[in-house]
Amino acid sequence: MKLVSFSEMLFFFAIFLSIVPAFGREHHFSMAGDMRPEFDLTTFGFTSPGFLFVNISNLKFSTSLNETGVIGFTLDRTDSAGIAPYIENRQDDQCILQESSGKTSAFKSDVVAMVLNFTELSLHLTRHGEKIAELSFYESLEDLFNNHSMEFRPKSTAPMVPPKFVIRDDILSAENTTNSSIGQIRKFDYNPKKLDRVPVSKTKSSDGEITYSFKFVMYVANKTQSGLYNLFFHNCENIKSPSIGVSFDVIIIEKNGGNFLTAFEIYLPTIYLAFSTIYFCCCIVWMMVLRKGENGSVQKIHYLMLLLVAVKSLSLFVHSVDYHFINITGQSHNTWAVLYYITYVIRGLLFFTVLVLIGSGWQLMKHVFSTNEKRLFVLVISLQVVTNIAYVLKENTEEGAQKHELWQQIFILVDLVCCGAVLFPIVWSIRHLQEATKVDGKGTANLVKLRLFRRFYITIVCYIYFTRIVVYLLRILVNFQYRWLDAVSTEAATLAFFIFTAYTFHPDLQNPYIRLSQQEEDSDxxxxxxxxxxxxxxxxxxxxxxxxxxxxxxxxPREPGSPNPxxxxxxxxxxxxxxxxxxxxxxxxxx
Structure with missing residues (x-):
C-alpha cells in the first residue's frame, strides 16, 4: 500500500482550509432541532464600558409547546472560567429557571434569569446578586448607542458595528450605526437599570407555523459589573426526557469600549508578536551555529530543527495579525486566518516529527529506523493530522453548536494520545542503551548516551504535563483578566524546551553526544x-x-593419477x- 507523502497531505489540508469559513467575533449561527436541556451560547470577558447584543429570531419548536412551558436563558457573571455554581450544584431532574422564579437563593452567584412568557409575549428579566443588581438592559442597540455613543467610538473611521451587521434590517439601519448618529438622542420610556421585560414578537406563517423573535442589549457600566459573562440557553421541557426540539437563528455582538476582543484577549496580539520576534532571533542564532559547525557535526536533524523554529515564528506572527484584525473590525480576515491554520498545521507536524526523530536517535545514533519506529512514525503523523483537523473545526464552530463540544473532546483526546506516543521511541532507545552498557569496550560511551536520553525523556514529560495540565488549571483558576497568562506560559515553556533541545543536541564535536558517536564510527x-x-x-x-x-x-615427476611422495x-x-x-x-x- 502506497503511503501519502507529506506534500500531498499538506496540499489536501490546504484545500480543506480554503472551504472552511473563518469566524471572528461575528457570532451568527443557527440551531436546528436541538434537544439539549441546556447549552452555552457565548462566553466573553467584559470591562467597563462594554455591551452584549443578542438577537434571537425564528424561534420555533418541533412540537406544539404549552403556553406554560419554561424556555429561557441565564446570563451569569464570574471572575474565572470555572463552571458556574448554580449549574454545577443543581440536580439532574431540576431546571434552574423553574427554581429561580422569585427565589434569590436558587443562585450562588451573580445571574440574570430570562424566562419567555408566551402569554404576555415578553422576556422576563430577574437579576440575582449584588454586583449586577443595577445591570442595565436596553431593548435595542439604537437605544444604547444614542445614550452611550462616545464610550463605544471606534478607533478608526469605520462604523461602530461591522458592515456585515449594518446591512441586516433586524439589527440596525445604516444611518443609526455610523458616526453621524452621534449626538442624536432618542427618548425611551424605561429605566435601563430596572428594565424587567423585553417585548417578544410572534409571527404565524401561511402554513400555520408559529415563530418568535426578540432582542436585548446588556450594558456593563462600571468595574463592579465587569467580569466573565456566560450566556446559557435552557429548555426545561427536556430535563427529564428529550421531547421538544428547538430551532432558532442567533446574532451576537460583543464589545469592550473600542475593542472587539474580550478582556483577556486584548493583550494577545502583542504577546504573540513579541514571541514571534524572539523565535526569529533564535532562528538567526541557530543558523549561525549551523554555519560554524565543524565537518561531520551538522546533521539533517539540525536543519529540521531550524525549519521548525522558522515556521513557529511565522505562525505566531500571522496569529498576531489575525487577532489585530479581529480587535479593530470584529471579524477575522479570511486570508490571515487560513495562513495561520496552514502554518499551525506545518508547525505541529514538524514539532512531533523532530521529537520522534531525536527520540529514536536518527542522524545522531543511527541512520535507519527499525520496523516498530517506522510504524510509530506513521501513527504519530496520522494522529497529528486528526488533531489539526479537530482544532480547525473547533475554532470555526460556534460555541453553542453541538459539534463544537465534540471537536473539542476529539482534539484533547487525540492530542494527549499523540503526546504519549512520542515517548515510546525514547523509551526504546533508553532500553537499548541499558543493554548496550553491558557490552565490553563501549560501556562508558553508552552510559553517557543513556544519561542524555533519560534527561531528554524527563524534559518531554515535564513539557507535556505543564502545557496540557498546568496551563489548563491556570486558565480556570486565575481571574478572567489574567487569562492571557496561559498563552504566555505555553509559549515560554515551548521556548525553554526548544532552547534545551538545541543545547543538548547542538552540532559541536566537543558535544558529548556528537563526540561519542564520532568515536564509535572511528572504532567501527x-x-x-x-x-x-x-x-x-x-x-x-x-x-x-x-x-x-x-x-x-x-x-x-610421476605417473598420472599417482600421489606425489x-x-x-x-x-x-x-x-x-x-x-x-x-x-x-x-x-x-x-x-
Missing amino acids: SEDQIKLRNMGSNSVEHGNEVAEIVSEGDRES NWSANIRRKLNNPMSPKQSNMQKTIV
Missing part, C-alpha cells in the same frame, strides 16, 4: 580495516601454500627456510 572503521587486512593476508597465505605444492610436483617434505623444507616478507606477515596474522 578500524574494525572494518582489520577485517579486510585479515582477509587479504589469508589469501596471500593460500597462494604461498599453492606455490610450495606446485614446486614439489615439478621436482618429482615428496610433497610433504617440500612443504616442510620451504617452511623451515628463512621466511619472506609475505610469509612473515602471514605468520603475524595467524598469531
Whole structure:
C-alpha cells in the first residue's frame, strides 16, 4: 500500500482550509432541532464600558409547546472560567429557571434569569446578586448607542458595528450605526437599570407555523459589573426526557469600549508578536551555529530543527495579525486566518516529527529506523493530522453548536494520545542503551548516551504535563483578566524546551553526544580495516601454500593419477627456510 507523502497531505489540508469559513467575533449561527436541556451560547470577558447584543429570531419548536412551558436563558457573571455554581450544584431532574422564579437563593452567584412568557409575549428579566443588581438592559442597540455613543467610538473611521451587521434590517439601519448618529438622542420610556421585560414578537406563517423573535442589549457600566459573562440557553421541557426540539437563528455582538476582543484577549496580539520576534532571533542564532559547525557535526536533524523554529515564528506572527484584525473590525480576515491554520498545521507536524526523530536517535545514533519506529512514525503523523483537523473545526464552530463540544473532546483526546506516543521511541532507545552498557569496550560511551536520553525523556514529560495540565488549571483558576497568562506560559515553556533541545543536541564535536558517536564510527572503521587486512593476508597465505605444492610436483615427476611422495617434505623444507616478507606477515596474522 502506497503511503501519502507529506506534500500531498499538506496540499489536501490546504484545500480543506480554503472551504472552511473563518469566524471572528461575528457570532451568527443557527440551531436546528436541538434537544439539549441546556447549552452555552457565548462566553466573553467584559470591562467597563462594554455591551452584549443578542438577537434571537425564528424561534420555533418541533412540537406544539404549552403556553406554560419554561424556555429561557441565564446570563451569569464570574471572575474565572470555572463552571458556574448554580449549574454545577443543581440536580439532574431540576431546571434552574423553574427554581429561580422569585427565589434569590436558587443562585450562588451573580445571574440574570430570562424566562419567555408566551402569554404576555415578553422576556422576563430577574437579576440575582449584588454586583449586577443595577445591570442595565436596553431593548435595542439604537437605544444604547444614542445614550452611550462616545464610550463605544471606534478607533478608526469605520462604523461602530461591522458592515456585515449594518446591512441586516433586524439589527440596525445604516444611518443609526455610523458616526453621524452621534449626538442624536432618542427618548425611551424605561429605566435601563430596572428594565424587567423585553417585548417578544410572534409571527404565524401561511402554513400555520408559529415563530418568535426578540432582542436585548446588556450594558456593563462600571468595574463592579465587569467580569466573565456566560450566556446559557435552557429548555426545561427536556430535563427529564428529550421531547421538544428547538430551532432558532442567533446574532451576537460583543464589545469592550473600542475593542472587539474580550478582556483577556486584548493583550494577545502583542504577546504573540513579541514571541514571534524572539523565535526569529533564535532562528538567526541557530543558523549561525549551523554555519560554524565543524565537518561531520551538522546533521539533517539540525536543519529540521531550524525549519521548525522558522515556521513557529511565522505562525505566531500571522496569529498576531489575525487577532489585530479581529480587535479593530470584529471579524477575522479570511486570508490571515487560513495562513495561520496552514502554518499551525506545518508547525505541529514538524514539532512531533523532530521529537520522534531525536527520540529514536536518527542522524545522531543511527541512520535507519527499525520496523516498530517506522510504524510509530506513521501513527504519530496520522494522529497529528486528526488533531489539526479537530482544532480547525473547533475554532470555526460556534460555541453553542453541538459539534463544537465534540471537536473539542476529539482534539484533547487525540492530542494527549499523540503526546504519549512520542515517548515510546525514547523509551526504546533508553532500553537499548541499558543493554548496550553491558557490552565490553563501549560501556562508558553508552552510559553517557543513556544519561542524555533519560534527561531528554524527563524534559518531554515535564513539557507535556505543564502545557496540557498546568496551563489548563491556570486558565480556570486565575481571574478572567489574567487569562492571557496561559498563552504566555505555553509559549515560554515551548521556548525553554526548544532552547534545551538545541543545547543538548547542538552540532559541536566537543558535544558529548556528537563526540561519542564520532568515536564509535572511528572504532567501527578500524574494525572494518582489520577485517579486510585479515582477509587479504589469508589469501596471500593460500597462494604461498599453492606455490610450495606446485614446486614439489615439478621436482618429482610421476605417473598420472599417482600421489606425489615428496610433497610433504617440500612443504616442510620451504617452511623451515628463512621466511619472506609475505610469509612473515602471514605468520603475524595467524598469531
